Amino acid sequence: MAEKIPDGPGSDRSGKSSLIRSLPGSIGWRLKFACSAIVDLCLPRICADCRKIGTLPEKSWCPACWEKIPHIAPPLCPGCGRPFRDALGSSDHLCGDCIERRFHFDSARSAVLHEGTVRTRVHEFKFGGQLRWTPCLVDLLETAYVAWGPDAPDFIVPVPLHTRRLARRGFNQAGLLARELGRKIKTPVLPCALVRKNSTPPQTRLKRDERLKNVKGAFEISRDAKVRGCRILLIDDVFTTGTTLSECAKVLKRKGGASEVYALTVTRALPD
Numbered sequence: 001m002a003e004k005i006p007d008g009p010g011s012d013r014s015g016k017s018s019l020i021r022s023l024p025g026s027i028g029w030r031l032k033f034a035c036s037a038i039v040d041l042c043l044p045r046i047c048a049d050c051r052k053i054g055t056l057p058e059k060s061w062c063p064a065c066w067e068k069i070p071h072i073a074p075p076l077c078p079g080c081g082r083p084f085r086d087a088l089g090s091s092d093h094l095c096g097d098c099i100e101r102r103f104h105f106d107s108a109r110s111a112v113l114h115e116g117t118v119r120t121r122v123h124e125f126k127f128g129g130q131l132r133w134t135p136c137l138v139d140l141l142e143t144a145y146v147a148w149g150p151d152a153p154d155f156i157v158p159v160p161l162h163t164r165r166l167a168r169r170g171f172n173q174a175g176l177l178a179r180e181l182g183r184k185i186k187t188p189v190l191p192c193a194l195v196r197k198n199s200t201p202p203q204t205r206l207k208r209d210e211r212l213k214n215v216k217g218a219f220e221i222s223r224d225a226k227v228r229g230c231r232i233l234l235i236d237d238v239f240t241t242g243t244t245l246s247e248c249a250k251v252l253k254r255k256g257g258a259s260e261v262y263a264l265t266v267t268r269a270l271p272d
């Protein structure tokens with residue numbers, strides 16, 4: 001099923017125009033993104049945190065704020081990428097979930113911990129529709145991807161939203177991230193390879209078992225997706241328990257015939 005509303009890049013700076021807002025569905029969004037791209041080209045790049053002009057080359061963060069970001073670093077789980085914050089100095093080792101083989105993806109990584117400014121930017125991006133934060137979040141994804149260095153994927157696939165939530169939100173945050181990352185690492189994106197069948201309640205406040213029940217059978221593979229024998233990089237904004245990414249990987253492998261599925265998210269929320 002094709003998404004009707006494009007998940008294209010851009011900022012929300014031009015979104016306040018009532019003319020653009022009044023345009024029907026996809027035309028309004030396309031025009032908004034086109035205007036945003038022009039505005040972005042005309043403005044100097046400012047830091048996504050302190051808002052000072054002058055960022056790292058090709059990055060949306062100034063050097064001082066980039067240093068402050070809680071980038072995920074070893075020691076971590078080589079399976080799901082979970083960092084071991086209290087075990088500094090120890091070597092990488094599998095976490096309990098990976099020892100019990102709870103995940104269907106081959107391995108996963110997240111760029112930063114789900115806290116501080118990045119957490120705020122993710123919330124503003126996802127729930128506030130502030131699409132101008134797309135580049136700063138994709139910078140984090142790209143940096144983590146390069147540091148991780150998995151075998152080059154054939155395709156990038158975003159975790160899908162149910163069409164009802166997509167229509168309400170206006171964009172799929174994972175689709176936007178996937179599209180921009182694909183452009184940067186020169187990998188084709190299949191935005192509609194996965195379809196969300198069930199409109200599940202938000203996962204935010206659910207425990208692991210409840211999340212698992214919530215997403216079980218929630219996804220299916222699109223009839224047009226040709227991923228048999230392919231290596232897939234799955235993209236989402238936040239890794240919490242990994243149940244959504246795991247369920248998507250299961251469908252890509254079992255129903256789509258994908259040979260390998262890797263998962264990458266901007267942030268990683270750790271249990272208390």
Ligand SMILES: [Zn+2]
Nearest residue numbers: 047050062065
């Ligand atoms: Zn800064």
Ligand SMILES: [Zn+2]
Nearest residue numbers: 077080095098
């Ligand atoms: Zn793990």
